[in-house]
Amino acid sequence: MQSSRVMISSGELRSSQLDNLAVSRPFVQQIDVVFPSSEHFEKEFSSLVTSYDRAQFTLSELFNQAGHDSLANGSVSALPVTCDPDGTWCIDPRGVLTLCVSKQLYERLGLVGKKLPFKGCQELHVIKIPLRQNIESVAVRERQRMAMKAWDELRAQRGLGRWEIAYLGLVGLVTEPLPQVMHVRPQILHYDGVFIPNPGIVLGKEKNPEEWKEKMSEVFEWAGMVCLGAQRLRANDRVDPYVAVYDVPTPSQVGNLTHIRWRGTMDSEFVKSVLTTATSLATTCPSGDDSLTTVIMHSNPAAPVSCITPSELAEMKDTPLRAPRPDGEDTLCLILTNNTWISGQSIGKWDARWG
Incomplete structure (x- = not known):
């Protein structure tokens, strides 16, 4: 316990x-x-x-649409409903994408983060990516985009496919099929x-x-x-x-x-x-x-x-x-x-x- x-x-x-x-x-x-x-x-x-939306996205799709004002500059939140053995992520109301990933995936993504300091805990690394416009350089944004693509490819190889995502405030996102409105x-x-x-x-x-x-x-x-x-x-x-x-x-x-x-x-x-x-x-x-x-x-x-x-x-x-x-x-x-x-x-x- x-x-x-x-x-x-x-x-x-x-x-x-x-x-x-x-x-x-x-x-x-x-x-x-x-x-x-x-x-x-x-x-x-x-x-x-109240209500929220559920839809399926790859991280690349979500990240590539991060330039929209509705995503990067509003009070939004998003997190996966489905699990991944290599880690998880969330977008909080500050417009920050936070990844928490295994050591193996961290090395594969090639992004700078922090190792969790807890004893007895699986070795995990946290990577924080601000999504608001004009914060990161073009080169950094490209590295981040490639990292999202690498995780998507790894999930595809393992048959996991897209993430099932619950989100709020992400107006204008393009998704097929259309988002499902979940009433609370x-x-x-x-x-x-x-x-x-x-x-x-x-x-x-x-x-x-x-x-x-x-x-x-x-x-x-x-x-x-x-x-x-x-x-x-x-x-x-x-x-x-x-x-x-x-x-x-x-x-x-x-x-x-x-x-x-x-x-x-x-x-x-x-x-x-x-x-x-x-x-x-x-x-x-x-x-x-x-x-x-x-x-x-x-x-x-x-x-x-x-x-x-x-x-x-x-x-x-x-x-x-x-x-x-x-x-x-x-x-x-x-x-x-x-x-x-x-x-x-x-x-x-x-x-x-x-x-």
């Missing part, structure tokens, strides 16, 4: 830190929102829908008679920070179990305590919960709309009548770029290195009350985000 690292942060609503969450995670693939059942809340969240709509579940932590559980940070962190970890675990539909949270659950030793956070009360999930490739504007709706609803609860609202965001752990800070986005700085892994972990759990937010970020190994 892989180890993970967790960072807990908190603050008061409204917060500029929350405003940066949507921008800093370019490859969110699932969002879960959990709240005590409310027709008003459910109506607001269920109105949020909310899935709604209701749970009756379950234990719900009391909002007051988030208090007490100043009195005993370590005990408070332990309490918050219990709330994060509770939120994850809700998203799994765990029977153990039901008030009428009668599982043998020797078989299931889980206990809900205390204090808790019995009530009804609504769980809404979006799954698919989502851009930062849609992620921001979910966070804005959640914070708006949380802060408009009457004083003394507030409740916990939970937002869980899962970023795609198979993307070679995990997090982009506002400064990295504005100044085109390098993002933290990480080894892309389909079974990796990259999750943020956000707990909201009437005037407070607490976030728990969990990342797997071979990720340099926090050093």
Whole structure:
């Protein structure tokens, strides 16, 4: 079982830190929102829908069309749905193509990159290519184009063919067959008679920070179990305590919960709309009548770029290195009350985000 690292942060609503969450995670693939059942809340969240495109490209085709303004100068993102044993890649909203490839493919491509520094990790190299116009010389662009062609040829030899790609914001790309529009709509579940932590559980940070962190970890675990539909949270659950030793956070009360999930490739504007709706609803609860609202965001752990800070986005700085892994972990759990937010970020190994 892989180890993970967790960072807990908190603050008061409204917060500029929350405003940066949507921008800093370019490859969110699932969002879960959990709240005590409310027709008003459910109506607001269920109105949020988005979509993305899926199509088949070779890297050469994608790279050769990178001169289009819609690709190189807009807020775009793209990453493969299919796998390749030699590596993977992504295009993030900065207009940067990042390749993460094996040692053998790295030597074959002939482009300059960085070796991942992690112990116990397969030897991988990261290559970053800015796609915006007039950044690279003609000679460099030609070397990059030939490298993309070399990878395409290797895939063809192995019978892999074109990449299946999920993308956003790439207007005007030429592809046959035409792109498939994938709609991301909310899935709604209701749970009756379950234990719900009391909002007051988030208090007490100043009195005993370590005990408070332990309490918050219990709330994060509770939120994850809700998203799994765990029977153990039901008030009428009668599982043998020797078989299931889980206990809900205390204090808790019995009530009804609504769980809404979006799954698919989502851009930062849609992620921001979910966070804005959640914070708006949380802060408009009457004083003394507030409740916990939970937002869980899962970023795609198979993307070679995990997090982009506002400064990295504005100044085109390098993002933290990480080894892309389909079974990796990259999750943020956000707990909201009437005037407070607490976030728990969990990342797997071979990720340099926090050093």
